Structures are given as C-alpha cells and as structure tokens.
Amino acid sequence: MTAPLLSVRDLHVTFGLPEGVVKAVDGVSFDVLPGRVMGIVGESGCGKSVTMRAILQLVDEPGRIDKGEVLFRGGAQHAGGQDAAIIDLAKLPRHGAQMRAIRGAEIGLIPQEPMAAFSPVHTIGHQIIEAIQLHQFKWRADGGKLSKHDARDIVVDLFRDVGISMPEQRVDAYSWQMSGGLRQRAMIAMALSCKPRLLIADEPTTAIDVTTQAQVLALLRELQRKHGTAIIFITHDLGVIAQMANDVTVMYLGRVVEQGAVDTIFHAAKHPYTRALLRSIPSIAAKTRVALPTISGTLPHPFNRPTGCPYHPRCDEVIAITCSKQVPSLQPLGDGQSVSCFLYQAKTD
Amino acid sequence: MTAHMSGAPSKPLLQVRNLQKIFPVTAGVFRKTVGEVRAVDDVTFDVHEGETLGLVGESGCGKTTTSRCILRAIEPTSGQIWFRRMHGEIVDLASMSREQLRPLRAEIQLIFQDPFGSLNPRMTLFDNVGEPLLVNGMANRNARMDRVAELLGLVGLRAEFMHRFPHAFSGGQRQRIGIARALSTNPRLVVADEPVSALDVSVQAQVLNLLLELQERLRLTFLFVAHDLSVVRHISDRVAVMYVGQLVELAPTNTLFTRPRHPYTAALMRAVPVPDPRIRVGEVTLKGEVPSPANPPSGCYFHPRCSFAQERCRQETPALREPAPGHFVRCHFADQLDLTPEAL
Numbered sequence: 241m242t243a244p245l246l247s248v249r250d251l252h253v254t255f256g257l258p259e260g261v262v263k264a265v266d267g268v269s270f271d272v273l274p275g276r277v278m279g280i281v282g283e284s285g286c287g288k289s290v291t292m293r294a295i296l297q298l299v300d301e302p303g304r305i306d307k308g309e310v311l312f313r314g315g316a317q318h319a320g321g322q323d324a325a326i327i328d329l330a331k332l333p334r335h336g337a338q339m340r341a342i343r344g345a346e347i348g349l350i351p352q353e354p355m356a357a358f359s360p361v362h363t364i365g366h367q368i369i370e371a372i373q374l375h376q377f378k379w380r381a382d383g384g385k386l387s388k389h390d391a392r393d394i395v396v397d398l399f400r401d402v403g404i405s406m407p408e409q410r411v412d413a414y415s416w417q418m419s420g421g422l423r424q425r426a427m428i429a430m431a432l433s434c435k436p437r438l439l440i441a442d443e444p445t446t447a448i449d450v451t452t453q454a455q456v457l458a459l460l461r462e463l464q465r466k467h468g469t470a471i472i473f474i475t476h477d478l479g480v481i482a483q484m485a486n487d488v489t490v491m492y493l494g495r496v497v498e499q500g501a502v503d504t505i506f507h508a509a510k511h512p513y514t515r516a517l518l519r520s521i522p523s524i525a526a527k528t529r530v531a532l533p534t535i536s537g538t539l540p541h542p543f544n545r546p547t548g549c550p551y552h553p554r555c556d557e558v559i560a561i562t563c564s565k566q567v568p569s570l571q572p573l574g575d576g577q578s579v580s581c582f583l584y585q586a587k588t589d
Numbered sequence: 590m591t592a593h594m595s596g597a598p599s600k601p602l603l604q605v606r607n608l609q610k611i612f613p614v615t616a617g618v619f620r621k622t623v624g625e626v627r628a629v630d631d632v633t634f635d636v637h638e639g640e641t642l643g644l645v646g647e648s649g650c651g652k653t654t655t656s657r658c659i660l661r662a663i664e665p666t667s668g669q670i671w672f673r674r675m676h677g678e679i680v681d682l683a684s685m686s687r688e689q690l691r692p693l694r695a696e697i698q699l700i701f702q703d704p705f706g707s708l709n710p711r712m713t714l715f716d717n718v719g720e721p722l723l724v725n726g727m728a729n730r731n732a733r734m735d736r737v738a739e740l741l742g743l744v745g746l747r748a749e750f751m752h753r754f755p756h757a758f759s760g761g762q763r764q765r766i767g768i769a770r771a772l773s774t775n776p777r778l779v780v781a782d783e784p785v786s787a788l789d790v791s792v793q794a795q796v797l798n799l800l801l802e803l804q805e806r807l808r809l810t811f812l813f814v815a816h817d818l819s820v821v822r823h824i825s826d827r828v829a830v831m832y833v834g835q836l837v838e839l840a841p842t843n844t845l846f847t848r849p850r851h852p853y854t855a856a857l858m859r860a861v862p863v864p865d866p867r868i869r870v871g872e873v874t875l876k877g878e879v880p881s882p883a884n885p886p887s888g889c890y891f892h893p894r895c896s897f898a899q900e901r902c903r904q905e906t907p908a909l910r911e912p913a914p915g916h917f918v919r920c921h922f923a924d925q926l927d928l929t930p931e932a933l
Contacts, residue, residue, distance in 0.1 A: 283789035283790065283791060283792075284760075284789055419878060420648075421878060422878075449647040449648055449816065449879075450647070450816070450818070450857065450860040450861055451647060451856065451857060451860045451875040451879075452647075452878075453860065453862075454859075454860035454862075454870070454873050454874075454875065455873050455875075455876070457862070458873045476789060476790065477862065478790070478864040479819075479861065479862030479863055479864040480862045481864075482862065482863060482864045482865050482866045482868075482869075483862040483863070483866070483869055483870065485866075502866040503866050503867065506864070506865055506866050506867075507867075516791070517790060517791060518864070520790055520791050520793075520794040521790055521794075521819070521864055522793075522794070522797065522819045522820050522822065522823035523819055523864065528822055528823055528824070528825070528826075528842050528843065529801060529823070529824065529826070531798045531801060531802075532794040532797060532798055532823070533794070534791060534794045534795045534798060535791040535794075538759050538761060538762065538792065539759065539789075
C-alpha cells in the first residue's frame with residue numbers, strides 16, 4: 241500500500257455569519273494516493289469546493305478551519321529519501337512563506353471559471369511566466385536564476401503540451417481573446433507550469449460545451465498518465481466522475497456519506513443518497529418520457545441543518561428514531577469502501 | 590413512439606420556415622457594417638400540438654436566437670413563423686407588428702434558464718406569478734389570488750407561499766415559480782430555454798417530471814432548448830440538432846439517438862460522458878473548435894471537423910433533405926454513412 245500524498249482528517253470549516261454559524265465542512269476525511277484521481281461528487285452546498293479551498297488555505301473570511309488536519313507529504317525540495325516530511329497544511333499560517341511555496345508549486349488548482357481566473361489586463365503568457373519565475377526552483381534544480389526568456393519558452397512548450405495551436409502567438413493573447421476551451425487549456429497549462437504533484441480541478445468543465453469537455457477530459461487523462469500527477473476532481477456530473485476517477489468520495493451537507501473505488505460506487509453503492517443520486521440522472525441510453533425517480537424534498541437551508549444523519553429527512557430507508565437522533569460515522573466495509581449510514585453500522589456492531 | 594403521440598395525428602402548432610437572423614458586425618465611430626454574423630441561417634422545422642421538440646447544440650449554434658426569434662424578442666431578418674391560434678387562424682409571427690402580436694403573447698410563454706435572475710426580488714410570488722394576469726386584463730385582485738393559488742398548487746408549491754419573496758426559495762422551487770408564471774395565461778406553446786441546466790441533479794429530475802406531468806394535464810406544447818443531450822432525450826418526442834446557425838438533423842428522439850444520420854449528431858452523442866465507469870470512451874471523436882458564425886467554412890459547415898468529409902463537402906453546401914419519413918438531415922452522405930453507436 242502506497243502512502244497517501246494527501247490525507248484530509250476530520251476537517252471542519254465553519255462560516256460565522258450574523259445569522260448564525262454555517263457548518264460548511266463537518267468532519268471530512270479522505271486520502272489521495274500518488275498518481276490516482278480522486279473524484280469528489282455532491283450537489284451544490286455539500287461543501288466540496290470549500291474543502292478544496294481549505295486544503296489550500298484559501299477559505300475566505302468569515303470562514304475558518306476549526307478542526308482537523310490536512311497532511312501533505314512534503315515536496316521535492318525537502319525530499320530527503322523514503323520518509324519525506326509530512327506537513328499539516330491546516331496548521332500553517334495562511335499568508336506564510338511555507339504555504340505560498342506549496343500553492344501552485346506543490347498543489348496546483350484549476351478553477352471553475354477560466355474567464356474569472358485570468359486577469360484581463362495582462363497577457364496569458366505574462367501570468368504564467370510570473371508563476372514560473374515565482375517557483376523557479378521547480379525548473380532550476382541548481383538554484384540558479386531563470387530568465388524571463390527561458391520562462392517564456394517553458395510556457396510555449398506547455399501550450400503545445402495542452403494542445404493550444406500557434407503557441408508562440410497565443411502566449412501574447414489576452415484571456416478574452418480566447419474561446420472557452422482554449423482558456424481552460426491555458427488554465428491547465430498554468431496549473432501544470434510548476435509541476436505540482438497534486439492537482440485540484442474544481443468543476444473544470446462545467447462552463448464548457450460537451451465536445452470541448454470531452455477534449456479537456458482526454459487532455460487531463462493524458463497529462464495525468466504522462467506526469468503521474470495525482471488529481472482531486474470535483475464535479476456534480478456523475479458522468480464525468482465515471483469517466484475520470486479511480487476513487488470516489490460522495491458528499492452531502494458537509495459530510496462524507498460514501499467512499500470507494502469508482503466501480504464500487506457506480507455498481508455497488510451502499511448509501512441511500514448515493515443510490516438515489518445515481519437513479520435520478522437522465523441517462524442518454526434510457527427510455528424517454530418516463531418519470532425519473534427523484535429524491536424527495538429539497539436540500540435543507542444551511543442554518544437549518546437536520547439533527548442526526550443530515551440526509552434522514554429525505555432518505556427512503558430511514559430507521560425511526562436512530563437516524564434523527566444520532567450521527568452516523570464513516571465505517572469501512574472492506575474493499576476500500578466506506579459508508580456513513582446506520583443501515584450498515586447495525587451489522588458491524 | 591410515446592402514448593400521447595400515437596393519438597389523433599397532431600397538426601403543426603408552429604411552422605418555422607427558412608428563418609434567418611443576421612447580426613451586423615460594426616466598427617468605427619459611424620458604426621459602419623464590416624461583416625455579418627449568421628446566427629440563425631435558414632432554419633426550418635415544425636412543432637406539433639402536444640409534443641416536445643428538443644432543440645440542441647453547443648454554445649453559439651443559434652438555438653437560443655431561434656427561440657428568441659419565435660418569441661419576437663429578437664427581430665428575425667427573414668423567414669416565416671406560422672403559428673396556429675386557439676381558434677384555428679394561422680398567423681405569421683415574423684411579419685406581425687408589435688401591436689398585432691400583443692394578444693398572441695398569452696398563447697406563447699417562456700421559461701427561463703436562471704431561476705435566480707428571472708424573478709423580481711422585490712415582488713412577492715403573488716406579484717411575480719400574477720403580473721401576466723394583470724397585464725392580460727384580470728384586474729380583480731381576488732380572482733388573481735385564486736388563480737395564483739391554483740398555479741402554485743399545479744407546480745407543487747403551497748398557496749401560502751404567495752406572500753413570500755423569491756429569496757426564501759431554493760433554485761428548484763424558484764424554477765417551479767417561473768413555470769407557474771409561464772402557465773398563468775394558459776399558453777399553448779411554451780418555449781423553455783435551458784430550464785434545468787442551473788439545477789442540481791436531484792432537483793433537475795423533479796422539475797423534468799413536473800414538466801412532463803404538466804404537459805399531459807394541460808396539453809402543452811414545448812420547444813425545449815438545451816445543451817444536455819441526456820435531458821433532451823429524456824423529455825423530447827423529437828429532437829432538432831443545430832450547428833453554426835443551421836439545423837443539421839431533426840428526427841424522432843429514439844431514431845436520432847439510435848440511428849443518427851449526421852456525423853455531427855453522432856460525434857455530439859459520443860462526447861457525452863457515460864455515467865458508468867465500465868463504459869469508458871476512448872479517443873475524442875470531435876477535434877478542433879466550433880467555427881465562428883461570422884466566418885463559417887465553405888461548403889458544409891461541419892466539414893473541417895468531420896471524419897467522413899470528402900471533396901464535395903468542401904465545395905457544396907448540403908441542403909436539408911428527408912431521407913426517411915420524418916427524418917431530416919443536412920449531409921451529402923446521409924444515405925451512405927452508418928453512424929449507429931455500434932458501428933462507430
């Protein structure tokens with residue numbers, strides 16, 4: 241068993257608002273193994289994006305990490321051999337040099353909206369060159385200086401790698417001169433520019449069309465094979481998860497409800513929420529114009545979290561009293577599958 | 590074919606003929622026209638009474654412009670839009686004046702994409718849903734109250750919600766409110782522009798079921814504009830596919846999905862990620878980018894990306910033909926290509 245590259249342990253993130261405290265992430269744990277793709281699925285408000293921002297210490301005020309650990313296996317610069325240092329990112333100061341050296345260089349981020357992520361007043365090339373020069377130790381192992389000219393050559397190569405045509409010209413383009421697909425490719429080039437060992441892709445294809453999405457997903461798969469980068473892939477699209485992930489974490493209202501290998505999740509899901517979610521997608525191969533099975537009710541308001549298991553008011557297999565009073569914990573079922581549900585805990589007790 | 594289609598042969602409610610919308614590209618101080626964008630380029634289709642016609646395509650393909658032209662929210666450049674009115678009179682929406690259109694507005698309604706932007710946050714549900722009634726002459730407040738209560742019930746919301754403001758509702762509930770408002774005037778044609786794409790999967794299923802149920806109950810006709818093929822397959826009786834302003838294929842839903850005749854339709858379907866890790870799609874079939882409608886390629890607009898393209902495709906623009914009854918396609922080789930999922 242390989243040691244995980246990133247271990248999130250019992251992470252809690254809360255937002256203290258005038259109306260009350262919102263528990264955005266409520267005890268989330270998962271491991272990302274080197275070279276694997278961890279898919280994180282959940283509907284809006286399940287805390288998947290906040291979890292990712294917490295890993296990078298990017299949670300905006302008034303949000304804060306209350307509890308938990310984000311254990312990251314130290315980077316190449318302190319790789320002294322077998323037992324590279326394990327750093328708890330949650331304990332590092334947000335604006336400290338150590339955290340800044342990890343963001344971008346060790347953990348790359350592909351944000352959801354490539355339009356909003358690039359500055360419109362600087363060329364794309366300029367913005368990537370800036371990142372490369374900031375983390376130049378990644379490119380110059382001897383500690384020497386990396387000139388702007390060399391950095392520019394790196395960007396051109398990266399653009400070629402991610403399939404941007406005419407890379408020499410495109411380096412000097414502004415983000416608004418590019419199409420959605422090109423911008424997302426440029427964003428991937430930027431995220432990869434410092435050779436991170438972990439890439440966080442937050443809904444990277446949500447804003448683009450299916451045919452472009454297919455191209456971007458193929459590109460990510462190819463780059464992942466080539467460089468062995470581990471990826472945390474966040475999406476609400478179960479089709480994308482099925483195509484991309486090795487392992488899957490399903491979240492609901494800030495908690496992990498189920499975890500397992502991608503095949504287990506899609507073919508042997510245990511948690512009632514996972515199963516209901518899978519049933520409710522209109523499939524391209526399904527019969528037309530028949531009512532879809534739905535999940536009853538709606539997502540509760542963040543200030544109005546249900547007691548007990550957060551899913552119990554919508555669950556069709558709810559166990560009277562137990563589910564509304566007690567909070568289930570994530571229990572392993574073997575074969576790498578874990579589930580947080582009393583239906584399965586009863587058996588193990 | 591589905592149950593409600595197999596009844597009496599339905600007459601077309603809407604007939605769009607050679608619809609065209611050209612936006613000028615202007616430059617300079619005097620806004621001189623320097624080019625044109627053919628957003629909708631010679632689009633022809635029918636929508637039958639009681640059916641759902643799905644209109645799909647990628648961004649910029651002209652599907653929204655087409656639907657807006659039907660509503661006359663955008664002025665079409667040329668073409669006809671024949672609409673059969675309640676009492677059988679057939680009118681051309683494209684050539685009517687704004688004043689003439691006014692009484693027709695009640696018969697054609699719109700459901701918007703963004704449930705957060707489409708409701709007035711300063712108006713209660715009663716005002717939001719009841720405004721079309723007021724505009725259409727229902728001046729009595731109590732009568733409007735009754736009607737709004739009935740409409741809210743129809744979309745699965747409680748009548749007491751009438752006095753609340755939109756901010757108190759979730760995305761799915763707001764979309765229901767938008768549907769209630771669209772139905773307030775008893776429309777016959779409802780244009781739904783990406784009505785579920787802003788919603789989460791579990792809520793999306795609820796809204797799709799609601800639309801299906803309302804259609805059965807009220808005998809509505811839907812023009813359903815969307816980019817999500819699985820949603821379109823789920824809700825439509827027939828599907829029209831657009832590419833760079835042109836209609837490239839139109840067929841009954843099952844025929845289109847099992848036996849597409851246009852290479853673009855086939856490629857589009859293959860690009861949809863299958864929610865099953867055991868069916869992983871290998872290579873990407875569609876390379877390159879969608880051409881700009883301001884500068885479309887010669888011949889068939891799809892030829893630079895088409896793996897079956899031949900010399901003829903580069904030079905000659907294909908016309909929309911009907912190789913099988915009810916199956917329209919704009920491809921020179923529609924009869925020769927086998928594009929079934931098994932063959933690809």
